[in-house]
Amino acid sequence: MQNILVIGFDTRNIVCSASRAGYTVCSIDAFRDLDLQECAYASALLECRTSGELRQLDPNWIIAQMKAFGLGFDAIVTGSGMETLNMHSFPCPVLASSPEAAQEASNKSHLAKRLEALGIPHPCCYSPDELDTIEYPVILKPATGGGGIFNRVAKNRQEMLAVLEELSRMDQGFTEKEILVQQFLEGKPASVSLLSTKDESLAVAVNEQLIGTSWxxxxxxxxxxxxxPFRTEYAKEMETLAEELVLELGLLGSNGVDFLVTEKGPVVLEVNPRFQGSLDTVEKAMGINLFEAHVGCFRGELPEKPEAKLFAVRGVLYSDRELFIDRKLMEFILREKSADIPSQGTVIEPDWPLTSLFAFASTRDEAVRSLEGGAERIKTFIADQTKEERESLSPAGEA
Structure with a gap:
């Protein structure tokens, strides 16, 4: 096996991991970032921005793109948004969980029922038509996917109805049946990164998640x-629960389970039946190539459990404005420990990811401080650049 197609909403981390493992990789994703293009043999743009558009993607279009790359592909690997891709539509194997297993795992409503049956702690879930039984506050989120961008808290019935209306305006795919209403709990967000075969599962790392980080x-x-890694007294408990869950759900390869560590202990929030956003930091901290390990799962092989060698932090920096990526800004981002680097000429929408920053250190706090410094430098550069542009357009500047 040598030639791999990776398809998903955002594939840079998977593509670069596969490239480091020695594979020839082509990519179809919605960003085509600069560093993705450097890692990939070839890439194409996935012109989808909503969950509805992803669901309607024609497999024949994907096959046509595969032919245009000019390679004979040995396998397809799916990323975010493509978890339920029909495996039977393609001329080569799809190294992923079955679409049925992925659908059940990624749909938060179905997962809640499964967790209840298994006796695994999880937040209480409601459907939007159970208005009279809901206990507030609740959090509303897409039933599948979303990355937290669409999540909203409602403290009463009036706020919940307003949120439902807002979400339907933002994405036509968000009908009431596509939105989960979940008990809102306080706690520390975390995740477990796993590898699984048909018979065994292995928790590779426990990660602290950065959710809604203000800077x-x-x-x-x-x-x-x-x-x-995430150092917590509940790490082993989360690993055990996650290993049990992915086997119960019949998931294969690299998968993730999201937790919330509350004062009463960890509760399961959701399952990601695909590579996760933590791929970069898991690889760096644990000294493992997750793409190679993922491929091994489909041969029935699991690696030895790795040990953390350092603290690795990834920060996804969002743009607070519409932003045109000119040469100066692109080169400034490249000076940092960065990834997901937008190409020159790209337009970044407000509240859209701009880039990822990294820091590595022997302690958690040192790594976080380093990352915060990098984020502040980029934000300052953008603010100064915006100020210069405004001054040059003002009457005084024209004079």
Whole structure:
């Protein structure tokens, strides 16, 4: 096996991991970032921005893109948004969980029922038509996917109805049946990264999640990155629960389970039946190539459990304005420990991810301080650049 197609909403981390493992990789994703293009043999743009558009993607279009790359592909690997891709539509194997297993795992409503049956702690879930039984506050989120961007808290029935209306305006795919109403709990967001075969599962790392981090995004529930490893008294309990769950759900390869560590202990929030955003920090902290390990799972092989060598932090920096990526800004981002680097000429929408920053250190706090410094330098550069542009357009500047 040598030639791999990776397809998903955002594939840079998977593509670069596969490239480091020695594979020839082509990519179809919605960003085509600069560093993705450097890692990939070839890439194409996935012109989808909503969950509805992803669901309607024609497999024949994907096959046509595969032919245009000019390679004979040995396998397809799916990323975010493509978890339920029909495996039977393609001329080569799809190294992923079955679409049925992925659908059940990624749909938060179905997962809640499964967790209840298994006796695994999880937040209480409601459907939007159970208005009279809901106990507030609740959090509303897409039933599948979302990255936290669309999550909203409602403290009463009136706020919940307003949120439902707002979400339907933002994405036509968000009908009431596509939105989960979940008990809102306080706690520390975390995740477990796993590998699984048909018979065994292995918790590779426990990660602290950065959710709605104010110096990275103004969105209160946006996924802003993670820290590997997460040192907590509940680490072993989360690993055991996650290993049990992915086997019960019949998931294969690299998968993730999201937790919230509350004062009463960890509760399961959701399952990601695909590579996760923590891939970079898990690889760096644990000294493992997750793409190679993922491929091994489909041969029935699991690696030895790795040990953390350092603290690795990824921060996803969001843009607070519409931003045109000119040469100066692109080169400034490249000076930092960065990834997901937008190409020159790209336009970044407000509240859209701009880039990822990294820091590595022997302690968690040192790594976080380093990351915060990098984010502040980029934000300052953008603010200064914006100020210069405004001054040059003012009457005084014209004079």
């Amino acid at each position: 990275l995004s103004k969105l209160p529930f946006a996924y802003c990155g993670n820290i590997t």
